[in-house]
Amino acid sequence: MSTKSLPFDAALINEISEKYPTPFYIYDEGAIRANVRKLFKAFDWCPTFKEFYAVKAAPNPHLMKLLHEEGCGADCSSLAELLLCEQAGITGEEIMFTSNNTLAHEYQKAKDFSAVINLDDISHIDYLKDNVGIPELICFRYNPGPLRTGNAIIGKPEEAKYGFTREQLFEGFAKVRDLGVKRFGLHTMVASNELNPQFFVDTAEMLFTLAVELHNELGIRLEFVNLGGGMGIPYKPEEEPLDLDFISAGMKKSYDALIAGTPLDPLSIFLENGRIITGPYGYLVTEAIHRKETYKNYLGVDACMANLMRPGMYGAYHHITVLGKENAEADQVVDVVGSLCENNDKFAIDRKLPKVDMGDKLVIHDAGAHGHSMGFQYNGKLRSAELLLKEDGTVQLIRRAETLEDYFSTLLPL
Numbered sequence: 436m437s438t439k440s441l442p443f444d445a446a447l448i449n450e451i452s453e454k455y456p457t458p459f460y461i462y463d464e465g466a467i468r469a470n471v472r473k474l475f476k477a478f479d480w481c482p483t484f485k486e487f488y489a490v491k492a493a494p495n496p497h498l499m500k501l502l503h504e505e506g507c508g509a510d511c512s513s514l515a516e517l518l519l520c521e522q523a524g525i526t527g528e529e530i531m532f533t534s535n536n537t538l539a540h541e542y543q544k545a546k547d548f549s550a551v552i553n554l555d556d557i558s559h560i561d562y563l564k565d566n567v568g569i570p571e572l573i574c575f576r577y578n579p580g581p582l583r584t585g586n587a588i589i590g591k592p593e594e595a596k597y598g599f600t601r602e603q604l605f606e607g608f609a610k611v612r613d614l615g616v617k618r619f620g621l622h623t624m625v626a627s628n629e630l631n632p633q634f635f636v637d638t639a640e641m642l643f644t645l646a647v648e649l650h651n652e653l654g655i656r657l658e659f660v661n662l663g664g665g666m667g668i669p670y671k672p673e674e675e676p677l678d679l680d681f682i683s684a685g686m687k688k689s690y691d692a693l694i695a696g697t698p699l700d701p702l703s704i705f706l707e708n709g710r711i712i713t714g715p716y717g718y719l720v721t722e723a724i725h726r727k728e729t730y731k732n733y734l735g736v737d738a739c740m741a742n743l744m745r746p747g748m749y750g751a752y753h754h755i756t757v758l759g760k761e762n763a764e765a766d767q768v769v770d771v772v773g774s775l776c777e778n779n780d781k782f783a784i785d786r787k788l789p790k791v792d793m794g795d796k797l798v799i800h801d802a803g804a805h806g807h808s809m810g811f812q813y814n815g816k817l818r819s820a821e822l823l824l825k826e827d828g829t830v831q832l833i834r835r836a837e838t839l840e841d842y843f844s845t846l847l848p849l
């Protein structure tokens with residue numbers, strides 16, 4: 436069982452909230468750095484292993500910069516995410532541009548940045564050629580379709596919009612080889628929030644096998660395989676974190692069997708995780724503002740689904756701690772709700788919590804990836820501030836809260 440510990444207590448949060456009113460996000464710098472070091476250490480047998488942080492998980496250049504300091508690149512899929520990389524000082528082949536249904540101006544910027552362009556479809560070879568030109572290094576995203584089962588969140592690969600079929604992969608690589616491309620990579624992503632470590636070992640084996648087949652059939656030598664993101668985190672206290680050492684050892688075994696000692700050696704292994712990198716180390720802090728007792732008991736807080744939509748969108752579990760009552764008995768059953776005029780605006784349903792007093796601060800755990808970034812302004816709600824709890828214990832504002840001026844700024848006068 437994983438424990439849901441916190442890097443702060445009620446006193447610190449109350450002090451912070453005097454300067455930065457709730458709701459706000461707070462990220463734990465020390466824990467993020469330690470976590471990334473653990474990931475790189477797990478793969479230290481592969482000297483060219485690299486993690487490209489999936490920018491969409493937490494698109495804040497302050498976080499991207501500290502991840503870059505720890506050796507991470509960035510995985511982007513839009514013009515804005517490319518520009519965030521520029522701000523964070525991430526350039527060239529430290530950027531993977533894994534987009535889909537991509538616009539020409541986005542490819543242009545990726546090419547201007549010398550980012551690694553990962554094509555999602557065979558038709559994009561000509562689109563790229565006609566609009567921006569073919570770069571010297573190119574990567575294709577593979578969708579194994581019926582050859583692989585997906586997982587609950589991402590669904591069946593056959594029904595996913597992403598990637599090339601197996602046949603298209605061979606045809607596409609032959610085509611770009613004939614267009615003069617010299618450097619090649621292969622990408623796939625077939626899981627999301629997956630907690631079974633064997634799944635990633637199987638994915639690596641699938642890509643290593645393809646690397647061998649592509650070499651044999653087309654005479655091309657892949658430089659890297661990129662397994663995408665999708666590693667899961669234990670949102671529920673009873674879940675276990677993924678065993679990275681198991682994954683790494685399984686991949687090494689497969690690498691030794693298929694790649695080592697062949698002309699494909701060395702073949703780099705890339706990942707582009709978001710969730711496991713920052714997810715557990717970001718928290719949404721909110722204050723209890725109303726208690727309502729009707730057919731059910733509701734606890735109203737000052738954050739809403741616009742701040743964190745995972746529970747409302749896919750019924751995701753996020754653990755909640757009532758600060759200052761960490762050890763109190765959880766003897767109340769409540770729905771923890773926001774203020775949107777949408778009945779799925781609930782952070783938790785039938786959750787057991789200690790008795791909450793108005794003004795208590797609640798911490799919603801595991802919000803450090805796909806949390807703030809999925810925010811929206813429906814119902815005139817504003818996105819919250821993001822804070823960084825630094826290693827020296829100080830707190831830095833890394834994104835201010837939106838204001839009503841921001842909300843009205845795109846409207847034209849009547």
Ligand SMILES: *Cc1c(COP(=O)(O)O)cnc(C)c1O
Pocket residue numbers: 489491492510533624627628663664665666707708709710711804
């Ligand atoms: C979303 C996404 C990721 C990151 O997913 P996580 O679940 O955060 O690890 C990586 N690569 C691509 C192409 C994605 O779309």
